[in-house]
Amino acid sequence: MSEATLPHEIPTVYEPSLFGTYSKKIGMWLFLMSDSLTFGALLYAYSYGRISTPNWPTPFHSESIVNATIMTAFLLTSSLTMVLAVRASAEGNAKSQRLWLLATMACGMGFVLLHGREWSKLIAEGLTLPVFPKPPGHEAAPEFVNVSQTVPQFAATFFGLTGMHMLHVTLGVVYLGIVALRRSFIPILLVFWLAAWLGTPSYSPFHYGAHVLLLAAIVCSIILWLKPKVYDSSDVEVAGLYWHFVDLVWMFIFPLVYLMSAKIL
Amino acid sequence: MEPDQIAIATRVAEEQRHHGKAQFFWVWGALLVMTAIEVYLTYQNMQPVRMLTILMGLSLLKAALIIGYFMHMKFEVSRMKWLTMASLVVCLALMMIFFPDAFRILSLGPK
Numbered sequence: 094m095s096e097a098t099l100p101h102e103i104p105t106v107y108e109p110s111l112f113g114t115y116s117k118k119i120g121m122w123l124f125l126m127s128d129s130l131t132f133g134a135l136l137y138a139y140s141y142g143r144i145s146t147p148n149w150p151t152p153f154h155s156e157s158i159v160n161a162t163i164m165t166a167f168l169l170t171s172s173l174t175m176v177l178a179v180r181a182s183a184e185g186n187a188k189s190q191r192l193w194l195l196a197t198m199a200c201g202m203g204f205v206l207l208h209g210r211e212w213s214k215l216i217a218e219g220l221t222l223p224v225f226p227k228p229p230g231h232e233a234a235p236e237f238v239n240v241s242q243t244v245p246q247f248a249a250t251f252f253g254l255t256g257m258h259m260l261h262v263t264l265g266v267v268y269l270g271i272v273a274l275r276r277s278f279i280p281i282l283l284v285f286w287l288a289a290w291l292g293t294p295s296y297s298p299f300h301y302g303a304h305v306l307l308l309a310a311i312v313c314s315i316i317l318w319l320k321p322k323v324y325d326s327s328d329v330e331v332a333g334l335y336w337h338f339v340d341l342v343w344m345f346i347f348p349l350v351y352l353m354s355a356k357i358l
Numbered sequence: 359m360e361p362d363q364i365a366i367a368t369r370v371a372e373e374q375r376h377h378g379k380a381q382f383f384w385v386w387g388a389l390l391v392m393t394a395i396e397v398y399l400t401y402q403n404m405q406p407v408r409m410l411t412i413l414m415g416l417s418l419l420k421a422a423l424i425i426g427y428f429m430h431m432k433f434e435v436s437r438m439k440w441l442t443m444a445s446l447v448v449c450l451a452l453m454m455i456f457f458p459d460a461f462r463i464l465s466l467g468p469k
Contacts, residue, residue, distance in 0.1 A: 111437065112434070112435060112437060112438040112441075112453055113434065113435035113437070113438060114434065114438065115437075122438075122442055126442060126446050126449075129446060129450070130450070133450045133453055134453065137453045137456060137457075140460075141456055141459075142456065142460075142462045144450075144460035144461060144464075145460040145461075145463040145464060147464065152464070158397065158400065161387070162393065162397050165393050166390060166393070167392070167437065169386060169390055170386070172386070172389075172424065172428050173382060173383070173386040173428075175428070176382050176427075176428050177379070177382065180379065180382075200404045272391055282448070324373075329428075333428075333429075334429055337424055337425075337428045337429045338429075340424060340428075341421055341424045341425065341429075344417050344420045344421055345417050345421070347393075347396075348396055348414070348416070349413075351395040351398065352396060352399075352400045352413060353406070353409070353410060353413070354402070355400050357400075357401060357403060
């Protein structure tokens with residue numbers, strides 16, 4: 094063996110990756126597979142309740158369907174902007190990457206705000222859970238009179254499934270904010286927390302749910318303090334996988350929960 | 359990251375650069391069109407089972423486009439593709455074991 098060929102044949106310390114990609118990406122795929130089982134279980138529970146309940150309500154007027162369709166368009170557009178952010182990071186274009194990430198976050202926040210508005214409207218109309226405080230001065234809409242008593246599975250599975258998804262989108266926005274802006278995002282996140290907490294009435298579930306943002310700010314501060322780093326293209330790609338996953342899950346929630354329960358006049 | 363991980367990440371980033379931007383816009387457009395079709399079908403007074411079948415078919419197609427193009431699974435090595443997707447599909451399909459019980463509940467109660 095000549096000395097000239099020797100460097101090429103020295104084995105590296107580590108074996109080559111079994112899946113042809115880097116560990117962070119494989120780790121995120123494993124997490125997403127486990128998370129898809131969580132959403133799978135919730136979607137199956139919803140479907141089980143629907144099959145076994147003959148008088149399943151179909152309360153969603155065209156206003157709700159239009160709202161949910163716009164939410165879907167927001168998520169699909171956010172996936173496009175996310176993939177453009179990943180591409181910009183692969184090209185080493187930091188400015189473009191940050192702008193596309195911010196656009197993705199804007200679409201995600203649009204989704205959460207529209208979803209929050211939808212939830213508030215449904216709760217005011219009488220679709221509620223026992224744990225939610227009763228909003229003052231609202232009459233139950235005809236669609237929801239007795240629904241909580243006769244078909245309690247409807248509200249439980251609806252709020253459970255869409256609430257879990259909303260939590261994922263919210264945490265996805267925080268994740269992208271940290272990747273795009275790092276420490277600078279923490280004060281912005283605290284402003285969001287205060288706005289969500291103080292801007293919602295005390296009987297709204299979002300009044301208490303807003304504390305998720307405070308918790309996220311604390312966890313992110315600890316992570317950034319323990320391991321400060323500049324996020325590279327692999328981090329952006331891994332964050333993108335998570336974001337596309339929340340979009341993917343909504344592609345099943347939207348037809349199953351909204352379209353199959355649309356009120357056809 | 360370790361040196362070999364950096365090398366892989368660099369190779370993956372290099373591959374990303376070669377994916378045309380136009381194909382992402384095509385996929386996005388196809389997803390929006392399929393969503394519009396779903397909403398249109400909702401108001402066509404179809405039988406619920408038939409509508410559910412069409413909606414789930416479209417949702418699976420949309421999921422395949424998102425996983426394949428946006429999540430880049432189409433461009434991964436085949437070992438990665440098959441192991442992740444096959445195990446996920448099997449696990450989710452196994453949950454269907456509960457559905458016969460949901461149908462059984464319908465026939466319970468006083469006759």
